[in-house]
Amino acid sequence: MKYFARKCGFYLVALWGALTVNFFIPRLLPGNPAQIMLGKMEMTSTPPPGEYKILEHLMGVGQGSIVSHYWAYLVQVSHLDFGFSFSQGETVTHVIYQALPWTLALVGTATVLSFIIGTTLGALAGWTRNRWLEALVPVTTFLTAMPYFFVALILVYYFGFIMHWLPLSGDSDPLLLPAWNWTFFSSALQHAILPAATLILVQLGGWMMSMRNMTLTTLSEDYVWAAEAKGIKSRRVMIGYAARNAILPSVTNFAISIGMVVGGSILMELVFSYQGIGYYLIQAVENDDYSLVQGIFFFISVAVLLANFIVDVMYGFIDPRTRQTQ
Amino acid sequence: MSLPLSPAAASPDGDASSRASLRGWRVLRRSPRMFVGLCIVFFFVLVALYRTFFIHNGNALSHQVLKGPSAHDWLGTTQLGQNVLLQLIASAGPTLLVGFAAGLLATILAVVIGIGGAFLGGRSDDLLNLVTNVVLVIPAVPLIIVVSGFLKSGGIGPIIVIIAFTSWAGVSRVLRGITLTMRNRDFISASKLSGERTWRIIIVELLPNTVAFVISGFIFTVIFAILTQAGLAFLGLGDVNALTWGNMLYWAEVDGALEVHAWWWFLPPGLCIALLGTGLALINFGLDEVLNPRLRSQRAFRPKTSVFDDTPVAEVP
Amino acid sequence: MSVLEVRQLTVDFAQRRGPKFRAVDEVSFELYAGETLALVGESGSGKSTIARAVSSLIRPSSGEILLNGKRAGTRGRRLREYRRAVQMVFQDPFASLNPAFSVGHHLRRPLQIYGHPREDLDIAVEGLLESVSLVPPTLMASKLPHELSGGQRQRVAIARALAPQPQIILADEPVSMLDVSIRLEILNLLDGLKRERDLALLYITHDLATARHFSTHIMVMYRGEIVERGLADDVILNPSHPYTQLLAGSAAGAIRSGRRQVTAPVERQAKKSNIALAELSETVSATGCRFRARCPHAMEICAERPVELSVGDPGHTAKCWLFDPKFRAKSTTTR
Numbered sequence: 001m002k003y004f005a006r007k008c009g010f011y012l013v014a015l016w017g018a019l020t021v022n023f024f025i026p027r028l029l030p031g032n033p034a035q036i037m038l039g040k041m042e043m044t045s046t047p048p049p050g051e052y053k054i055l056e057h058l059m060g061v062g063q064g065s066i067v068s069h070y071w072a073y074l075v076q077v078s079h080l081d082f083g084f085s086f087s088q089g090e091t092v093t094h095v096i097y098q099a100l101p102w103t104l105a106l107v108g109t110a111t112v113l114s115f116i117i118g119t120t121l122g123a124l125a126g127w128t129r130n131r132w133l134e135a136l137v138p139v140t141t142f143l144t145a146m147p148y149f150f151v152a153l154i155l156v157y158y159f160g161f162i163m164h165w166l167p168l169s170g171d172s173d174p175l176l177l178p179a180w181n182w183t184f185f186s187s188a189l190q191h192a193i194l195p196a197a198t199l200i201l202v203q204l205g206g207w208m209m210s211m212r213n214m215t216l217t218t219l220s221e222d223y224v225w226a227a228e229a230k231g232i233k234s235r236r237v238m239i240g241y242a243a244r245n246a247i248l249p250s251v252t253n254f255a256i257s258i259g260m261v262v263g264g265s266i267l268m269e270l271v272f273s274y275q276g277i278g279y280y281l282i283q284a285v286e287n288d289d290y291s292l293v294q295g296i297f298f299f300i301s302v303a304v305l306l307a308n309f310i311v312d313v314m315y316g317f318i319d320p321r322t323r324q325t326q
Numbered sequence: 327m328s329l330p331l332s333p334a335a336a337s338p339d340g341d342a343s344s345r346a347s348l349r350g351w352r353v354l355r356r357s358p359r360m361f362v363g364l365c366i367v368f369f370f371v372l373v374a375l376y377r378t379f380f381i382h383n384g385n386a387l388s389h390q391v392l393k394g395p396s397a398h399d400w401l402g403t404t405q406l407g408q409n410v411l412l413q414l415i416a417s418a419g420p421t422l423l424v425g426f427a428a429g430l431l432a433t434i435l436a437v438v439i440g441i442g443g444a445f446l447g448g449r450s451d452d453l454l455n456l457v458t459n460v461v462l463v464i465p466a467v468p469l470i471i472v473v474s475g476f477l478k479s480g481g482i483g484p485i486i487v488i489i490a491f492t493s494w495a496g497v498s499r500v501l502r503g504i505t506l507t508m509r510n511r512d513f514i515s516a517s518k519l520s521g522e523r524t525w526r527i528i529i530v531e532l533l534p535n536t537v538a539f540v541i542s543g544f545i546f547t548v549i550f551a552i553l554t555q556a557g558l559a560f561l562g563l564g565d566v567n568a569l570t571w572g573n574m575l576y577w578a579e580v581d582g583a584l585e586v587h588a589w590w591w592f593l594p595p596g597l598c599i600a601l602l603g604t605g606l607a608l609i610n611f612g613l614d615e616v617l618n619p620r621l622r623s624q625r626a627f628r629p630k631t632s633v634f635d636d637t638p639v640a641e642v643p
Numbered sequence: 644m645s646v647l648e649v650r651q652l653t654v655d656f657a658q659r660r661g662p663k664f665r666a667v668d669e670v671s672f673e674l675y676a677g678e679t680l681a682l683v684g685e686s687g688s689g690k691s692t693i694a695r696a697v698s699s700l701i702r703p704s705s706g707e708i709l710l711n712g713k714r715a716g717t718r719g720r721r722l723r724e725y726r727r728a729v730q731m732v733f734q735d736p737f738a739s740l741n742p743a744f745s746v747g748h749h750l751r752r753p754l755q756i757y758g759h760p761r762e763d764l765d766i767a768v769e770g771l772l773e774s775v776s777l778v779p780p781t782l783m784a785s786k787l788p789h790e791l792s793g794g795q796r797q798r799v800a801i802a803r804a805l806a807p808q809p810q811i812i813l814a815d816e817p818v819s820m821l822d823v824s825i826r827l828e829i830l831n832l833l834d835g836l837k838r839e840r841d842l843a844l845l846y847i848t849h850d851l852a853t854a855r856h857f858s859t860h861i862m863v864m865y866r867g868e869i870v871e872r873g874l875a876d877d878v879i880l881n882p883s884h885p886y887t888q889l890l891a892g893s894a895a896g897a898i899r900s901g902r903r904q905v906t907a908p909v910e911r912q913a914k915k916s917n918i919a920l921a922e923l924s925e926t927v928s929a930t931g932c933r934f935r936a937r938c939p940h941a942m943e944i945c946a947e948r949p950v951e952l953s954v955g956d957p958g959h960t961a962k963c964w965l966f967d968p969k970f971r972a973k974s975t976t977t978r
């Protein structure tokens with residue numbers, strides 16, 4: 001319980017950190033970003049009433065000291081209201097609400113799959129010291145060293161332009177409306193295959209290598225040797241003793257890598273025109289749509305922190321050492 | 327971009343680690359991986375140096391537009407008739423520069439914060455550790471994109487700084503762990519008793535024993551920086567006219583290299599990034615093997631002697 | 644006059660959970676030039692903690708340390724002065740030398756720091772190496788720690804401790820990590836240096852035999868307290884505190900002497916279940932005798948804290964109610 005409370009406290013501090021960073025970013029801009037934004041909005045449409053106030057709060061400009069700006073900003077963010085996005089013609093929250101699930105589903109599924117496949121391969125490589133699996137290491141290392149967007153380019157080029165197999169872009173058939181039916185689902189799935197494959201391919205090497213290393217290390221621990229010497233079957237040693245201990249560091253890495261993968265998937269979404277949160281972030285940055293940028297960065301941070309928190313709590317259940325201190 | 331510092335290197339328990347003195351050739355002999363990695367990186371460094379002295383304009387235009395690889399133009403030409411091979415060579419330098427400069431800056435931060443904090447202990451350590459962990463969980467790449475998007479000012483300098491300031495935390499955490507186990511080692515206590523000053527103990531007594539981890543962290547951030555810079559360039563953030571592999575990919579995408587099937591245009595820069603990254607990663611795997619002899623791919627299980635074979639790890643009664 | 648006087652030294656460690664853990668509890672002792680004081684006790688009793696506190700590596704929670712009658716400095720120049728006078732030899736010669744540096748470096752630094760003239764540093768280093776019989780000194784100075792044997796390393800550690808010309812050396816189990824065959828050599832070396840340089844030596848050990856042979860006085864430590872102290876021969880030949888008897892494995896002999904045959908209610912009680920005994924021994928009783936749970940002679944009064952009582956020989960004391968005249972009388976009457 002104490003562990004849980006400590007983690008909660010930590011993630012609140014981290015959230016506060018992310019919020020504060022988010023507050024200071026617009027200060028990099030020259031001039032008054034709120035005014036600039038309003039000007040741009042007026043070019044395309046009439047901004048909703050009160051929009052300027054919201055912008056002032058978000059960008060930390062206008063009357064008053066920096067402290068009062070900061071406070072106004074925190075209050076504004078706590079309402080989860082980031083104003084209006086002129087580049088998308090909708091409220092920021094609405095854009096995010098539409099895009100975030102796509103990214104979360106994609107990144108989540110792909111990362112979990114990659115983790116499972118990579119960790120299994122890595123455990124096998126370490127356990128059997130199989131020559132073929134060992135030979136995979138340089139290959140996966142090479143894949144891991146590729147930028148996500150480059151792998152995406154290759155996949156698009158090969159499957160789209162050469163084989164004409166798969167839809168090239170989007171997250172579902174634009175003619176279909178989101179619905180819980182098979183047509184929509186299969187369309188979404190088809191559109192997600194290449195992006196998911198990209199995420200899986202690039203991550204695989206990291207998981208495999210770290211699990212292989214941990215397995216090798218664990219297998220030469222004395223207690224594993226003792227178990228084997230006692231005549232416990234080697235597969236049981238592997239599963240019952242070695243794997244559980246070897247996997248713990250991977251779980252920690254899993255938490256850290258979530259942020260990394262989200263980062264990588266941003267550019268990948270651009271290549272596939274997969275309309276997730278990353279796609280809109282790039283749109284927003286290119287159009288200087290500052291309030292959308294702020295909103296997206298906030299939600300990405302929250303999502304990543306939340307994912308980390310969940311992994312940490314799970315870790316607490318797996319690792320006996322944290323349980324003891326409860 | 328998910329090259330987690332291998333947990334073996336991250337585990338601060340390795341007693342051998344503190345004794346890890348990396349003595350050149352012996353290490354290389356024992357780790358072919360590291361050897362291959364060093365060769366790759368060295369090759370790219372040579373290429374980068376070559377451009378500094380021999381290529382004046384990697385972007386020179388010509389009338390040979392969109393030609394595939396041939397005996398004359400080994401890697402073909404772009405839509406504007408630029409020689410892809412020439413661009414590739416000219417891009418090596420700036421790419422390496424961003425990587426190494428950002429890596430260096432991030433490593434310095436990590437060393438100061440991770441090792442300094444852990445050694446001093448107490449309140450300052452608690453605070454620095456908290457900051458490190460917070461920076462670690464705030465997603466770096468979106469932040470980098472947002473900041474460089476807002477900054478708009480092109481140029482390599484700001485990008486180096488932004489990347490460094492968002493990527494030091496992971497390394498810092500590893501170094502902190504190592505330092506904590508080392509802080510109470512007897513040889514550190516002994517130098518306190520010898521009257522050494524704190525800063526000297528950190529720099530002279532402690533740092534040499536963490537060198538392998540510092541190098542490993544440095545390489546890790548270099549990889550991260552190169553990949554991130556490529557991504558930013560691909561987004562058109564930063565100076566789009568500079569020659570980097572990321573910018574080559576940007577122009578290839580913008581000018582529709584995929585649509586016209588000009589694979590010789592967009593494949594080489596990406597593969598170069600991946601190859602350089604692989605070289606760096608192999609060096610790191612080699613370091614892992616040195617720090618943790620159990621990882622060597624030789625079949626000999628349970629090596630009785632380690633790299634530090636004449637160190638007493640195995641002799642202690 | 645004593646070179647070093649330790650008064651009521653107490654060290655507490657913060658624990659992750661619960662209250663502070665008292666590793667050393669109001670320990671007092673004195674060290675004299677040219678004499679060795681041995682500190683014995685089981686693992687975890689707080690011996691190293693005393694050494695670390697006295698050498699200023701950890702800060703005691705209370706107590707006083709007097710060097711030549713003056714309070715030890717805790718910071719700045721005074722601390723350096725103090726550290727110069729009080730040097731330590733660590734238990735593990737593999738851990739106490741920095742693997743990255745040569746033997747010469749380890750000896751040169753303290754000389755340099757404490758202001759040895761730069762010109763004849765090398766000569767001084769060689770002199771130190773010779774004084775610990777590491778010859779030829781020039782060759783030895785250039786070696787790295789991993790090129791030396793355990794015994795040789797410990798000699799280097801001793802030479803390093805000698806470098807600032809200290810008055811006091813704290814030797815924390817200096818030979819326990821070494822091969823049996825060379826232990827005596829190292830101890831003889833320390834003993835010789837003590838005589839030559841008129842050093843005051845605190846010798847921490849598990850080994851009662853060497854403690855008796857090399858030291859003038861012995862202190863026996865149990866869970867942070869000194870439970871018995873006296874002249875080496877007295878403590879070893881006439882172990883009085885039940886814990887010392889246990890340590891010496893001579894409880895039987897002591898009982899044969901007929902002096903301390905007493906009822907042992909706890910023992911009888913404990914025999915009923917071994918678990919109870921184990922549990923009892925885990926709880927550090929804030930009040931009463933700490934050895935109570937394991938003591939074969941425990942009595943009711945032992946729930947109160949015993950004080951140091953004379954055992955008979957001059958200067959030989961034990962913290963045990965058995966030596967209170969009242970209870971000695973009582974326990975004999977109950978027999």
Ligand SMILES: Nc1ncnc2c1ncn2[C@@H]1O[C@H](COP(=O)(O)OP(=O)(O)OP(=O)(O)O)[C@@H](O)[C@H]1O
Binds near residue numbers: 685
């Ligand atoms: N830094 C520390 N933090 C918390 N507890 C500590 C610390 N150092 C020592 N202790 C505790 O203090 C007690 C005394 O430890 P100490 O090392 O002094 O024992 P010792 O008598 O030297 O044992 P040994 O013979 O094994 O060396 C032990 O119970 C130990 O767990």
Ligand code: SF4
Binds near residue numbers: 885932934949
């Ligand atoms: S005081 Fe009592 S319990 Fe403690 S040692 Fe003496 S007889 Fe045993």
Ligand SMILES: [Mg+2]
Binds near residue numbers: 690691692815816
């Ligand atoms: Mg000890």
